[in-house]
Amino acid sequence: MARTGFYPGSFDPVTYGHLDIIARAARIVDKLILGVGVHHGKQALIDADTRIRLLEEVTKPIAEHTGLKIAFATFDGLAVDAARHHHAGLIVRGLRDASDFDYEVQMGQMNGAMAPDIETVFLAASPATRMIASSLVKQIARMGGDVSLFIPREAQAAVAAALKKPPH
Numbered sequence: 001m002a003r004t005g006f007y008p009g010s011f012d013p014v015t016y017g018h019l020d021i022i023a024r025a026a027r028i029v030d031k032l033i034l035g036v037g038v039h040h041g042k043q044a045l046i047d048a049d050t051r052i053r054l055l056e057e058v059t060k061p062i063a064e065h066t067g068l069k070i071a072f073a074t075f076d077g078l079a080v081d082a083a084r085h086h087h088a089g090l091i092v093r094g095l096r097d098a099s100d101f102d103y104e105v106q107m108g109q110m111n112g113a114m115a116p117d118i119e120t121v122f123l124a125a126s127p128a129t130r131m132i133a134s135s136l137v138k139q140i141a142r143m144g145g146d147v148s149l150f151i152p153r154e155a156q157a158a159v160a161a162a163l164k165k166p167p168h
């Protein structure tokens with residue numbers, strides 16, 4: 001039976017770290033839903049439609065290369081509810097460092113208590129991309145730094161455009 005995973009995140013913006021996790025998730029799932037969180041009170045730099053469009057563009061080569069089916073959705077509630085809505089049996093998360101580990105494992109366990117039928121799978125970040133964080137990318141871009149090492153070209157353009165507009 002085909003395995004479906006749900007990878008929730010802000011993807012504000014999508015980074016090479018996220019793409020690494022998506023490409024490696026192809027080894028565990030046949031289909032991956034990228035869930036763009038649009039939670040009230042959490043202000044994003046890039047609007048949700050643009051974040052989805054960017055994800056569609058930059059994940060195309062991964063889908064072609066690996067055969068992974070990738071779908072896209074926004075969600076504004078619990079990740080477990082969104083995962084269930086999309087018939088995903090796995091939630092995929094990335095672990096960069098000890099603080100990710102503490103937070104992600106705790107959240108995975110609370111999600112597991114709420115939804116024992118959904119398993120959270122953690123992928124350790126790859127060495128080349130483990131330092132990348134969307135929040136730092138935004139800070140660097142705000143200060144006029146070059147973020148081309150951290151995010152794809154399409155995302156650089158979206159960040160630059162969003163920085164010129166009032167926040168969402």
Ligand code: ADP
Nearest residue numbers: 008009010011017018093094095125129130132
């Ligand atoms: P959130 O707002 O939930 O932190 P992010 O989009 O920043 O959303 O991250 C979503 C997921 O991707 C999290 O599991 C996070 O640990 C993981 N992630 C983010 N950046 C990286 C990276 N550079 N390498 C591996 N995983 C990452």
